Amino acid sequence: ELIASALSPGGIEAAAALASVPTLIRGYGHVRQASAEKAAGERSRLVERLVKATERPELQAAE
Numbered sequence: 001e002l003i004a005s006a007l008s009p010g011g012i013e014a015a016a017a018l019a020s021v022p023t024l025i026r027g028y029g030h031v032r033q034a035s036a037e038k039a040a041g042e043r044s045r046l047v048e049r050l051v052k053a054t055e056r057p058e059l060q061a062a063e
Contacts, residue, residue: 011053018046 024039025032 011050014046014050014053018043018050021046 021039021043024042025036027035
């Protein structure tokens, strides 16, 4: 749902990057665990970026 709401010029790059996060998880055992932790951090960073890209500034009334 978050990715779908970001399909605008400001959010498309962040949405694509977020969708590719699972490809960062590779390996077995402790190697996989380390890459999963790194991917989780990247996911958090990208979600924040995506939320900021989809926020709309409040409309202000003209005075």
